[in-house]
Amino acid sequence: MNGLQLYFRLIQISLLSSMQYRANFIVGLLGLIVWNVVNLGLIGILITQFTSLKDWTLWELVFLYCLWILGNSLYSLFFSHTGQMEDYLIEGTFDQFLLRPASPLIQVLGREFQYLEIADALFALTGLSLAYTRLGLRWDGWHWGFFVLAIVSGTLIVLALNLLVACTAFWTGRSRGAAMVVNQFHGLVQWYPIDIFGRAFRLVVTGLLPVAFMNYYPALVLLGKLDHASPGWWLPYLSPAVALLLVGIVSRVWRLALIQYTSSGS
Amino acid sequence: MKVFWAFARQSFQTGLIYRFDFWLRVSTVLLLMYSIRWVWIALYAQRPGAFGVSLEQMVTYGVLSTAIVNLFYSFGVQYYISGQVRSGAIDLDLLKPLDFHIHMLARSAGEMLFRLFVIILPAMLCGYLFFGLQPPVTSQAGFLFAVTLLIGYLISFYLGFLLGTLSLVTLEVHSIDWAFDALTRFFSGQFVPLWLFPGLLGTLATLLPFGSLLATPLSIYTGVLSGDAILTAIGLQLFWLAALSLASRWLWRRIQARIISQGG
Numbered sequence: 001m002n003g004l005q006l007y008f009r010l011i012q013i014s015l016l017s018s019m020q021y022r023a024n025f026i027v028g029l030l031g032l033i034v035w036n037v038v039n040l041g042l043i044g045i046l047i048t049q050f051t052s053l054k055d056w057t058l059w060e061l062v063f064l065y066c067l068w069i070l071g072n073s074l075y076s077l078f079f080s081h082t083g084q085m086e087d088y089l090i091e092g093t094f095d096q097f098l099l100r101p102a103s104p105l106i107q108v109l110g111r112e113f114q115y116l117e118i119a120d121a122l123f124a125l126t127g128l129s130l131a132y133t134r135l136g137l138r139w140d141g142w143h144w145g146f147f148v149l150a151i152v153s154g155t156l157i158v159l160a161l162n163l164l165v166a167c168t169a170f171w172t173g174r175s176r177g178a179a180m181v182v183n184q185f186h187g188l189v190q191w192y193p194i195d196i197f198g199r200a201f202r203l204v205v206t207g208l209l210p211v212a213f214m215n216y217y218p219a220l221v222l223l224g225k226l227d228h229a230s231p232g233w234w235l236p237y238l239s240p241a242v243a244l245l246l247v248g249i250v251s252r253v254w255r256l257a258l259i260q261y262t263s264s265g266s
Numbered sequence: 267m268k269v270f271w272a273f274a275r276q277s278f279q280t281g282l283i284y285r286f287d288f289w290l291r292v293s294t295v296l297l298l299m300y301s302i303r304w305v306w307i308a309l310y311a312q313r314p315g316a317f318g319v320s321l322e323q324m325v326t327y328g329v330l331s332t333a334i335v336n337l338f339y340s341f342g343v344q345y346y347i348s349g350q351v352r353s354g355a356i357d358l359d360l361l362k363p364l365d366f367h368i369h370m371l372a373r374s375a376g377e378m379l380f381r382l383f384v385i386i387l388p389a390m391l392c393g394y395l396f397f398g399l400q401p402p403v404t405s406q407a408g409f410l411f412a413v414t415l416l417i418g419y420l421i422s423f424y425l426g427f428l429l430g431t432l433s434l435v436t437l438e439v440h441s442i443d444w445a446f447d448a449l450t451r452f453f454s455g456q457f458v459p460l461w462l463f464p465g466l467l468g469t470l471a472t473l474l475p476f477g478s479l480l481a482t483p484l485s486i487y488t489g490v491l492s493g494d495a496i497l498t499a500i501g502l503q504l505f506w507l508a509a510l511s512l513a514s515r516w517l518w519r520r521i522q523a524r525i526i527s528q529g530g
Contacts, residue, residue: 004329011335028441030450042458046309049317049462054308116441177290184294196308197301 002107011078012108032119040065043066044069056193060223061132067222068190068215071154073120079159080114086164086175089202095263098151103256143222146237152220153243157214158186160246163254171258184212193219206235210246214237269364271373288384295333295389299397301456302328317462323488324459329399331456331484333389334415336381338422338450340477343370348439349428360522367427367515369441374423398528403489410496411487414459417503418479424510425475430515434524455481461490475506 040062047058056064085108088094097104132139139147165182167176186205188194189211193200203213217236220226226233275338282459293437295319303325310321327466350356362369393399402408433439451457453476460481461473471477485491 027445031441031443031445035448038452042452045462045464045467048464049309049313053314054312066318103328177288181290181294181297184297188298192301192305201301201304210492 003103004154006102007106008108010107011113014110014117015113026262028116029119032116033112033123036069036120036123039191053070054193054196057135057176059131060219060225061191061193062127063131063135063217063223064219066124066131067150067219068186069120070128071151071214072158072186072190073117073124074151074155075158076117077161078113079162080117081108082159082162082166083176083179086169087171089169090173092263098261104258124147135178137223139222146218146228147222149240151224153239154214154218156247157210157239160243160250161209161211161251162247167253168252168256182209182211185209186193186214189214189216210242213242216238269367270328270375273369273372274376274379276371278380291304291336292385292389295336295385296392297327299389299393300333300397301372302332303397313323313449315520317459317487319490322398323490325398327484328457328458329393329397330390330487331480333386333393334478334483335456336385336389337378337415337419343374343426344433344439344443345431346370346373347427348360348433351434368520370424374426378419402487407486407489407492410500411483414478414486414500415483417500417507418483420447421475421503421507421510424507427514428510428517434521444505450476450479453477453485454479459485459490461485473502475510478503478506 043053043061043065044058046073047053049059053061086093088097088108097107100107161182162179165178166175168178172178180196188197188201189205193206196211196214202212205216218239220236226236306321306324306328308323311318314321319327328391331397347356350359359366390399394401402411425446429439429442453460453471453474455471455477460468460477463471471481478499482491482503486496486499
């Protein structure tokens with residue numbers, strides 16, 4: 001059995017086990033929809049008092065939000081289990097991944113399939129297509145290609161960042177706090193165009209924790225908000241490169257983490 | 267009472283173990299204070315008079331909200347109950363010669379106090395120093411802010427308890443909590459003050475219990491509510507506190523009989 005086959009087999013098993021909780025499935029779907037409607041509702045209320053947020057109109061903000069949600073939902077659908085790393089390490093259950101004759105990374109990733117996230121993805125697609133018509137966008141083939149690339153990059157960026165955070169648990173014992181901080185950055189970037197925050201924030205979400213490449217920069221390109229005269233106009237095109245770079249970094253860190261892993265021995 | 271403090275102290279001390287975690291939590295709060303301030307500045311730059319209050323008041327509202335919201339996300343009684351049901355350890359809790367509500371409240375209070383002293387108060391201090399948080403409009407408003415915040419905390423505890431009780435039926439709490447969290451964020455006025463809500467939505471928001479958590483204390487602190495309006499708001503808070511505590515006791519008694527303990 002190769003890695004990919006094994007991954008899908010694990011996903012299949014976890015899907016079967018989560019189907020046991022039927023009531024939870026229904027409530028979960030409703031929960032996700034409420035969550036998204038509420039988020040957009042909050043921005044909506046603010047914008048009705050104004051016409052825009054620093055020259056981003058309501059539908060442009062919907063586009064920004066939904067682009068983030070789409071990338072993130074693909075991540076959550078397949079890989080959301082990275083957040084549990086801390087528990088495996090503290091309880092010592094990580095050992096079981098090392099004992100089995102298969103890649104530990106694939107075992108961790110295949111641990112759970114969050115089928116509920118399909119609701120998120122559908123919500124985001126609906127939002128994006130509404131925004132597309134409302135804003136009267138006319139994309140050519142090149143734009144569509146970049147759109148698909150941006151979503152894939154978004155998924156990879158969030159996966160790589162979350163894995164990196166999860167790996168910190170190998171050294172510090174805990175990673176949930178760090179995950180929380182990263183999530184706050186995600187939350188801010190997801191809701192607001194980053195140019196309303198100060199310069200320091202902009203630098204952080206571009207260079208240090210490049211979450212802005214998930215939605216803000218691709219949105220600049222896709223909504224035609226780019227000013228080709230300004231210096232650094234090429235930055236928004238870099239999403240795919242940033243994603244690849246992060247994946248490269250995380251695979252190195254993961255290998256280091258495994259080498260220096262010592263079981264908590266419980 | 268002694269038992270109450272024993273449990274409260276225990277959860278306070280658990281909080282102290284992970285120091286790295288603490289620094290991360292504090293920096294999260296500071297980051298949010300920083301950003302919420304910028305959001306309001308950006309919005310005010312466009313239409314200064316749109317909110318009926320001054321920019322200083324609005325920034326105070328947002329920054330303070332960011333700090334005190336940590337009071338409500340502290341212990342998560344719903345997660346405790348559903349976790350105990352999953353692991354089967356809930357039998358041990360039920361065997362304890364102590365009322366389950368009191369037991370839960372003690373654990374929750376311990377963590378709440380931990381958050382108050384270790385995260386919220388330092389964050390508020392930073393708010394005053396760096397993020398434009400202003401002192402309460404009058405000392406009376408400051409006092410009433412503390413009182414209404416305490417009532418708000420109790421209301422959030424009972425809401426959490428009700429959710430936890432529901433998890434005995436669904437056997438999973440995460441997704442209900444997801445929706446509940448979203449509703450709380452929306453209707454408590456955490457980000458967008460309730461007075462900005464249009465028409466019917468605004469009326470609904472003032473009547474629901476969520477407004478008691480944040481909107482009421484914050485509106486008193488910033489001086490948006492004054493005089494008789496404060497009394498009405500506190501009356502509504504007390505109504506919800508009584509209703510929710512009775513409801514959670516009633517539901518708990520009914521549902522206790524059908525507890526399914528997994529594993530164990």
